[in-house]
Amino acid sequence: MQVEDSREAEKQVRTQVAIIGAGPAGLLLGQLLSRAGIDNVILERRDRDYVLSRIRAGVLEQGMVDLLQEAGVSERLGREGLVHDGFSLAFHGVLHRIDLEELTGGRTVTVYGQTEVTRDLVEARQALGRPTIYEAQDVALHDIDSASPRVTFRKDGQLYELACDFIAGCDGYHGVSRASVPAAALHSFERVYPFGWLGVLVDRPPASHELVYAGHERGFALCSMRSAERSRYYIQVPQDERVEDWSDEAFFDELRARLPSETAAAVTPGPSIEKSIAPLRSFVAEPMRFGRLFLAGDAAHIVPPTGAKGLNLAASDIRYLFDALHQHYNEGSDAGLDGYSARALARVWKAERFSWWMTNLLHHFPERDGFDGRIQQAEFDYLKQSRAACTALAENYVGLPY
Numbered sequence: 001m002q003v004e005d006s007r008e009a010e011k012q013v014r015t016q017v018a019i020i021g022a023g024p025a026g027l028l029l030g031q032l033l034s035r036a037g038i039d040n041v042i043l044e045r046r047d048r049d050y051v052l053s054r055i056r057a058g059v060l061e062q063g064m065v066d067l068l069q070e071a072g073v074s075e076r077l078g079r080e081g082l083v084h085d086g087f088s089l090a091f092h093g094v095l096h097r098i099d100l101e102e103l104t105g106g107r108t109v110t111v112y113g114q115t116e117v118t119r120d121l122v123e124a125r126q127a128l129g130r131p132t133i134y135e136a137q138d139v140a141l142h143d144i145d146s147a148s149p150r151v152t153f154r155k156d157g158q159l160y161e162l163a164c165d166f167i168a169g170c171d172g173y174h175g176v177s178r179a180s181v182p183a184a185a186l187h188s189f190e191r192v193y194p195f196g197w198l199g200v201l202v203d204r205p206p207a208s209h210e211l212v213y214a215g216h217e218r219g220f221a222l223c224s225m226r227s228a229e230r231s232r233y234y235i236q237v238p239q240d241e242r243v244e245d246w247s248d249e250a251f252f253d254e255l256r257a258r259l260p261s262e263t264a265a266a267v268t269p270g271p272s273i274e275k276s277i278a279p280l281r282s283f284v285a286e287p288m289r290f291g292r293l294f295l296a297g298d299a300a301h302i303v304p305p306t307g308a309k310g311l312n313l314a315a316s317d318i319r320y321l322f323d324a325l326h327q328h329y330n331e332g333s334d335a336g337l338d339g340y341s342a343r344a345l346a347r348v349w350k351a352e353r354f355s356w357w358m359t360n361l362l363h364h365f366p367e368r369d370g371f372d373g374r375i376q377q378a379e380f381d382y383l384k385q386s387r388a389a390c391t392a393l394a395e396n397y398v399g400l401p402y
C-alpha cells in the first residue's frame with residue numbers, strides 16, 4: 001500500500017486488490033494474496049476485538065482445512081482441531097450414526113471454531129505486516145464496472161480513497177458490496193424459514209464425542225462442541241423469540257426434552273458464556289461478479305446452518321477467486337476471473353440444496369400439516385435402512401470436491 005497526500009482533504013491509497021470485510025472470506029483471501037506477493041488492503045467496519053469475538057461456525061470440510069494449510073495458518077488447527085469421522089442423526093428419540101469415513105472412502109470433517117480460524121488469520125496477517133483498516137466507516141464502491149475501480153471510506157474523521165485493480169466483496173450478507181451492484185444486474189433467490197437457532201456456548205464437556213442432530217416434534221436440537229471441555233448447543237426457536245426470555249435452565253430443559261434419552265442424560269448444563277439467536281435463511285445472488293467486483297462468502301449467499309456449509313462455502317469461493325487473481329497477475333490470463341461466478345455458483349447451489357434438505361428433514365415447521373411430518377419420518381427411516389441414502393448425506397456433509 002502506498003499512501004500519497006496528493007489532495008488536501010483526501011488521502012489517496014493504491015493497492016492491487018481491495019478487500020471489503022475481515023470475516024473468514026476476506027482474511028483468507030488476503031492471506032493467500034499476500035503470500036503470493038499480490039498487494040491487498042482489507043477494510044473492516046467493526047473493530048478488531050469485535051471481529052475476534054464473534055462465535056459462529058464450528059465444522060470445517062477437508063477442502064477448507066487443506067486451504068488453510070496452503071495459506072500457512074494450520075499449525076494450531078492441526079494441534080487443536082478435532083477430527084470427526086462420523087455424527088449422529090436422531091429422530092423422535094431414535095439415534096442413527098452416519099459413518100462419514102466409511103461411507104466416503106476415508107474423508108472426515110474437523111471441528112475447529114470459526115473464532116479460532118479468524119484469530120489465526122488475523123495473527124498471520126499481522127505477522128506479514130499487511131494492512132487491515134478496522135473501523136472503516138462509510139465504505140463506498142465506485143466505478144466498479146470500469147478498469148479503475150475505487151473505494152472510499154472514512155477513518156478517524158479523514159476521508160480516504162483506495163484505488164485498485166479489483167474489489168473483493170467479502171462483507172457478509174448485510175455488507176455494502178452486493179448493494180453496490182445495480183439491481184437490474186443481480187438476480188436474487190431467497191427462502192426465509194419461520195424459525196431461528198438459539199445457541200449456547202458453555203464450558204462443560206460435550207454430551208457426546210460426536211455431533212448429534214436431532215429432529216423432534218418440539219423442534220430441532222443440535223449438540224456440538226469446540227473442545228473436550230467446551231460445548232456448543234442449539235435449539236430451534238420461533239422467529240420472534242428473544243434471547244432475554246431464555247434462562248440457561250430453560251434452555252437446557254428444552255434441549256434435553258428434544259434429545260434421545262441417552263444423549264439427554266449425558267448433557268452437562270452450566271452457565272452460558274455466550275447466548276444468541278441466528279435467523280435461518282437460504283439466499284443466493286447471481287452472478288457473483290459485476291465488472292471488477294467479485295462477491296465471495298455470505299455477501300453472495302446464505303445457507304441455513306443445518307448442513308454446516310456457510311463457512312465452508314466462503315472458503316471454496318476464496319479458493320476459486322484466489323486462483324483467478326493469481327492467474328491474472330502471474331500468467332496474464334483472465335479465464336479464471338471470467339469463469340469465477342459460474343464455477344463458484346455451481347458449488348454454491350449444491351450446498352444450498354443440501355442445507356435446505358437437512359433443514360427440512362430435521363425442523364418442525366409450525367405451518368405444515370401431518371403429511372410433512374410423515375414424510376420426515378419416512379426420510380429418516382429410509383436413511384436408517386439405506387446405505388445409498390447415507391452415502392449421499394455423507395458425501396455432501398464432508399464437502400463436495402472443489
Ligand code: RFL
Nearest residue numbers: 021023024025045057058171172297298308309310311312
Ligand atoms: P462474515 O463472517 O459475515 O464477515 C463479513 C465481514 O464484513 C464486515 N462488514 C463490512 N466491512 C466494511 N464495510 C461494510 N459496509 C461492511 N459490512 C460488513 C463484517 O463486520 C464482517 O467482519 O462473512 P464471510 O467472511 O463470508 O464468512 C461467512 C461465515 O461467517 C458464515 O457463512 C458462517 O458463520 C455460517 N455458519 C456455519 N458455517 C459453516 O461452514 N459451518 C458451521 O458449522 C456453521 N455454523 C454458521 C453456523 C452461522 C451461524 N450464524 C450465527 C448465522 C452457526 C451459526 C449459528
Ligand code: PHB
Nearest residue numbers: 057058224305306307308
Ligand atoms: C457449531 O458447532 O456451531 C455447528 C456445528 C454444526 C452445524 C452448525 C453449527 O451444522
